Amino acid sequence: MSLTEDELRAAIARELPGVRADLERLVRIPGIAFDGFDHSHVERSAEAVAELLRGCGLEVQIVRGSGQPAVIGTKAAPAGAPTVLLYAHHDVQPAGDPEMWTSDPFEPVERDGRLYGRGAADDKAGVMAHVAALRAFGDQLPVGIVLFIEGEEEYGSESLDELLQTYKETLRSDVIVIADSGNWxxxxxxxxxxxxxxxxxxxxxxxxxxxxxxxMFGGPVPDALTTLARLIATLHDENGDVAIAGLAGRDGATVDYPEDRFRHEAGILDGVKLIGEGRLTDRIWTKPSVSVLGIDAPTAAAAPNALVPKARAKLSVRLAPGDDWHSAYDAIRAHLEKFVPWGAHVEVALESGGAPCVIDATGPAYDAARSAFRDAWDGVAPVDMGVGGSIPFIATFQELFPDAAILVTGVEDPYAAAHGPNESLHLGEFARVCLAEALLLRNVAALGQ
Incomplete structure (x- = not known):
């Protein structure tokens, strides 16, 4: 017999101190999958996660394809019960400039109800929310469980497709919970x-x-930096909307996002205007965007009085749901080749691409999730929201497991500062996330009865 809501509330409250302690231990491991970092820490992180899953009574294996280690933990379903796959990732972003952090990024510190540290929110708290739900049930899990904890999501999940294909049958499930997003x-x-x-x-x-x-030559000779700047300027029209022909975009987001809240959460300086037209939610969820992430050129302090012969920029283009990244890249390259000024030579090289996704969040599993969320947040109904960021492998899950309901959840809030300095986790919200997941497993189990 499954645990009641009151029993699960009491169990989560009982387990939270230990869950937090284990989260802090994970945060202390700088498991960064990027090139140039010590990957032995990623190995340590995988081992730590494996130990946590074994402690929940799961059969555990550390697996790898051509990249960093992932962890798979399984427990068979009771007779007639569905199986739920719980996804998170144990690797983290580089910390960046330590001077930008108020405290050591890999030494968790609580301030004003938030736990600060790299990975405290993205996504080691996702790992621990899964662990919290399993610990709450103990030996009375009402569903089958597959945990898939990836080890290189922040680095682009380069070997994830390989792992999903290799372990497809092990991972096959009725409901997939991807805990790598956030709340409204x-x-x-x-x-x-x-x-x-x-x-x-x-x-x-x-x-x-x-x-x-x-x-001697300035005037008639175009330097590469000026040329690159003019080319970059063609990527937006006079209103700030993306001007690349061939990229998809649509209106239709219905959630209200007040501009003052958005400006505060983004940290926009006073007087700086927003670019683009239309609803804010459309601009960040259902329309493309182009950002310049970096430029290779002489530094200003060390630059000689010489015309720069060559300059390079890294562009990040976010694609609207429904677009195809391969055709989008073709459109981006065609635009850059067409609009390069003054006959300059231009080369465009792809670094990475990832598919957008749209989830039809209707059906019994989604009703079960909304009910769990409403109960965990004391009657507050969940919002269906888009995300401007990308999790390309969700499209792979949709392709490999077309009959599974995919629920994208998470622990972040608008102030979590994931990927930035002073990343943090709201501990009160984390408690609700843990309870919501336990209630979700209970609700999903009821669907199989």
Missing amino acids: DIGVPALTTSLRGLVNCFVEVSTLSNAVHSG
Whole structure:
């Protein structure tokens, strides 16, 4: 017999101190899958997660394809019960400039009800929310469980498709919970129902065979930096909307996102205007965006009085749900080749691409999730929201497991600062997330009865 809601509430409250302690232990492991970092820490992180899952009574294996280690834990379903796959990732983003952090990024610290540290929210708290739900049930799990904890999501999930294909039958399930998103606000839960896709690429312009004297040749000779700047400027129209022909985009987001809240959460400076037209939610969820992430050129302090012969920029293009990243990349490259000024040479190189996704969040599993969220947040109904970021592998899950209901949830809130300095987890919201997942497993079990 499954545990009641009151019993699960008491169980989560009982387990939370230990869950938090284990979360802090995970945060102390700098498991960064990026090139140039010590990957032994990713191995340590995988081992730590495996130990946590074994402690929940799961059969556990550490697996790898061509990349970093993932962890799979399984427990068979009771007779007639459905199986739920719980996804999270144990790797983290690099910390960046330590001077930007108020405290050591890999030493968790609580301040004002938030736990600070790299990965405290994204996504080690996702791992621990799964663990909390399993610990709450103990030996009375009402569903079958498959935990899949990836080890290189922040680095692009390059070997994930390989792992999904290899372990497809082990991972096959009726419901998939991907705990790598967030909630609408503190005190307001959400299901993520759409995510944008992604094309990251490099554009390099060349105007000279070598650097030359800026006084002797400046005037008629275009330097590469000016040329690159003019090319980048063509990516948006005068209103700030993306001007690349061939990219999809649509209106239709129905959630109200007040501009003052958005400006506060984004940290926009006073007087800086927003770009683009239409509803804010459309601009960040259902329309494309283009950002310049970096430029390779001489530094200002060390630059000689010489015309720069070559300059390169990294572009990040987020794609609207419904677009195809392959055709989008073709459109981006065609635009850059067409609009490069003054006959400059241009080369465009793809770094990575990822598919957007749209989830039809209707049906019994989604009703079960909404009911769990409403109960965990004391009567507050969850919001169906889009996300401007990208989780390309969700499309892979949709393709491999077309009959499974995919629920995209998470622990982040608008102030979590994932990927940035001073990343943090709201501990009160984390408690609600843990309870919601336990209630979700109970509700899903009831669907099989």
